[in-house]
Amino acid sequence: xxxxxxxxxxxxxxxxxxxTLSCSPISGHRSVSWYQQTPGQGLQFLFEYFSETQRNKGxxxxxxxxxxxxxxxxxxxxxxxxLGDSALxxxxxxxxxxxxxLHFGNGTRLTVT
Amino acid sequence: xxxxxxxxxxxxxxxxxxxxxxxxYTVSGLRGLFWYRQDPGKGPEFLFTLYSAGEEKEKERxxxxxxKKESFLHITAPKPEDSATYLCAATQNYGGSQGNLIFGKxxxxxxxx
Numbered sequence: 256x257x258x259x260x261x262x263x264x265x266x267x268x269x270x271x272x273x274x275t276l277s278c279s280p281i282s283g284h285r286s287v288s289w290y291q292q293t294p295g296q297g298l299q300f301l302f303e304y305f306s307e308t309q310r311n312k313g314x315x316x317x318x319x320x321x322x323x324x325x326x327x328x329x330x331x332x333x334x335x336x337x338l339g340d341s342a343l344x345x346x347x348x349x350x351x352x353x354x355x356x357l358h359f360g361n362g363t364r365l366t367v368t
Numbered sequence: 369x370x371x372x373x374x375x376x377x378x379x380x381x382x383x384x385x386x387x388x389x390x391x392x393y394t395v396s397g398l399r400g401l402f403w404y405r406q407d408p409g410k411g412p413e414f415l416f417t418l419y420s421a422g423e424e425k426e427k428e429r430x431x432x433x434x435x436k437k438e439s440f441l442h443i444t445a446p447k448p449e450d451s452a453t454y455l456c457a458a459t460q461n462y463g464g465s466q467g468n469l470i471f472g473k474x475x476x477x478x479x480x481x
Contacts, residue, residue: 259411288467297474298412298455303467311468345411351466354400354419354459359411 257282259360261346267366273334276363280327280348286310287329288357289321292343301344304329305351333365341367370395372458374472381479384445389475391456392438401439402469403432404455412455446479453477 260279268274280287289301300313304323321331327348333340343364347357372393381387393401400419404412416425418434425432429450431442441454453476457469 286467288469290471298457298469298471300468300470305466310466313468347411347467349466353466354417355466356402356414356417357467357469358414359404361409361411 259346259348259358261344261360261363263363264361265364265366267368268336269368270336270338272336273332274336274365275330275332276344276346276365278329278331278346278348278360280329280346281358284348284350284358285327286349286351286355287323287327288347288349289329289331290345290347290359291315292345292362293341298345301331336367338367341365370458370460370470372456372470372472374454374456374475376475377473378476379478381443381446381477383447383479383481386442386444386446388443389441389454389456389477390438391441391472393456393458393470394437395458395460395470397461399459399461401434402457402459403430403439403441404457406453406455406474415454443477446477448479448481451477451479 286305288303302312303310323329343362345362347359349355403415406412416432421436453474455474456472
């Protein structure tokens with residue numbers, strides 16, 4: 256069974272630009288969550304989608320947005336990039352049921368210069 | 369404020385030297401406590417879910433336990449391949465959702481042959 260796939264693996268952008276990251280969940284998983292991982296803050300929750308609806312949102316500015324498609328694939332977008340947005344962005348999928356574990360992809364490493 | 373704290377930040381062991389990693393949590397209405405392993409350049413890999421105080425789960429050389437305030441990950445006779453960062457995370461009943469995990473900052477374990 257294929258795992259969670261994130262593309263691209265690496266991305267370099269300039270301040271002020273925008274970026275879109277993509278995530279394909281494990282087949283059959285309807286929930287997709289996004290996390291930002293930095294050395295200082297660790298993993299921080301961005302948002303969760305379930306059946307194309309945002310189910311929960313973390314404490315990030317409105318520049319961070321996401322969506323989920325009918326096939327459960329998800330994208331997240333960051334507009335007006337700042338240097339502090341440099342991080343590893345992780346996508347995780349799950350069945351979305353009570354305490355079903357998250358399964359993570361290997362992330363997209365975003366560097367903002 | 370809901371939070372998860374892990375200690376120590378780093379742990380160096382000799383092969384075969386057993387030890388424990390600590391995860392203390394202050395989360396209103398704990399729904400589940402999760403342990404993950406993360407290797408460099410990869411996303412977190414799910415290990416265990418614990419639901420209630422007194423629960424224990426085992427997998428190979430790893431055993432996770434849960435009390436009302438903390439969780440322990442015991443590593444028995446570790447091998448160099450157990451070297452990784454171990455992450456603890458919690459979900460909550462109130463205001464949380466399935467995909468919203470509160471992560472600790474991890475314990476980086478190094479096992480020397």
